[in-house]
Amino acid sequence: MSSPLLKIENLHAFYTVPLGGLRYGYRKVWALKGVNLDVFPGTTLGVVGGSGSGKTSLIRAILGFLRPAKGRILFRGMDISKLDRRRRMEIVKEIGYVPQEPSQSINPKMTIKDSIAEPLRPLGLSKEDIEKRIGVVMEMLDLDRSVGRMLARELSGGMLQRVAIARAIILKPRLLLLDEPTSFLDISTQAQILNILRDLKEELGLTYVLVSHDIDVVSYISDRIAVMVSGKVVEEGVAEKILREPLHPYTSILLNPEGVAREISIANSETDLCPIRSWCPLRMKKCSTEPPPAVKIDNEERTVLCWHYTT
């Protein structure tokens, strides 16, 4: 097997939030509590989880918006969280990012063409080169030339999302980070975007990290799936295998939510104990005293964070 394009080792990160309740001070809220992931070139890793599970924080950490407190983020073998500014600029060119809500990621006062070209500015390319590149990406995303002169508010959500993707791929990245790229879209527009993403991956040989709360969206496009709960990856493996036979109880619930039909709680506490221990059907005594171990199964192909699979 080739070496991973992106390797995340024991990543921890926190936000500082005010204490609240008329008290002065701040406290740490851990968003990522030891995430380990490998993303191999040319594959798609789908990250699923409920709200507050740390999916977006993971993307933010890779982008450098959230500082890792512990652990490493290796892109092509280099720890990108520790690079100096200049080196970092060179490397992160190869990482593209499509944010969650397109209408908020595109400057409302710039024309679409300028928005798409913006990432090219620091490169000092000639005017013709820039024009050419814009032409190429707009064609790839099936955006009409006339769209280039419009402003963001004149476009629909689906069109804007295509603009956001065009902007993300114009630097010819190797890795594309997609944060809920379709959650604001209708079913038919979602299908268009998912098809485009699949085609682009083939055409450009891209690697994706796709974050979504919708497991069906993830399964359509992913080779591997990582399930996140409360800042940890509780199950990771080949997409098809996880979909057919989920091992972690939380994954089973994500796959068959109609079977639950009651509100379940996810403990988002500071402890390292299993976040679903209060209602887990596979609960053991150890679950409330010791943090669950990462168990490798299926010839090391799958990782499950659960005491149940230790024997």
Added chain:
Amino acid sequence: MVRSEELGIGYEHDEGVAWVVEDLDLEVEHGVVTCLIGESGCGKSTIGNAISGLLPPYARTYGRLVVADRVVIDGDKMNFTGVRGKVVVRIAQDPASALNPYLTIGEQLSTAIRTHFPGLSEHDVRSKALELLSDVMLGEDVYDRYPHQLSGGMKRRAAIALALAPEPEVIVADEPTSALDAYLKYAVASLLKKLQREWELTLVFITHDVSIARYICDQVVVVYAGRIVEEGASPRCLESPSHPYLELLLKALPKRFSKDRLADIPGMPPRPGMYPTGCKFHPRCPYVFERCRQEEPPIIKAGDRLVRCWRYYEQSLT
């Protein structure tokens, strides 16, 4: 329970009226769950607002709308007195925003109960409020708590209890499950379904989520460009669609074990006031033929359902 006859709803703007919903013939029986399914901008929320009497002042109407044997819309006149907030209530997308942060849940429930049942003694008001809380599976302790002391899910249930306080007959739930995690969606949907059964309510459930619709509904109404394009008395039409729009919509949904390419519905849904002539779906329809461009199809009975498509017209004659 809810019946509309050639109902049209539009919004006034500078250049006239943009008709969002046209010639709507909807019939919802007492005690069923009807799902209005459609994409954004198709008019499903407008229909929901019309039923719950919450259309804005610049809305224009024609036709008739009858809710619980009361004519609430007749031509351009609207009269929801005694119906709005009493017979029919609406649960919004984020029901928790309906709670007053300065009052305890108990105070809010009692106020609603006192307003709608003026003769009750304070003791009865309290016991009625506690009953409502237990109906939505909240404990008695919630009575004395403020909204900020409750979790998101509890707030949602408290708000549903508040909506039930006037003992309504019709509930309009507008996208109550969007922006929720998968298992919470089903938790909300199953609570609404349970209440609907126990209280024998008529529930109009507006959603764009086909899997939730399958789970909860008795009757399916698919809306496109302000019209009903397919209507069935069971979720079966979500398994075997008849109208080309519904067929493509279902093919555009990612399926768990299939990597087959998702259906592309070319183009975009038309905007209100700019609906095409003929069948409103014809510019995007793969089966389009000449008649579709000229004439709008009527709603046609095809087997166990109603479909607005010329393809079923021939069949219905024979």
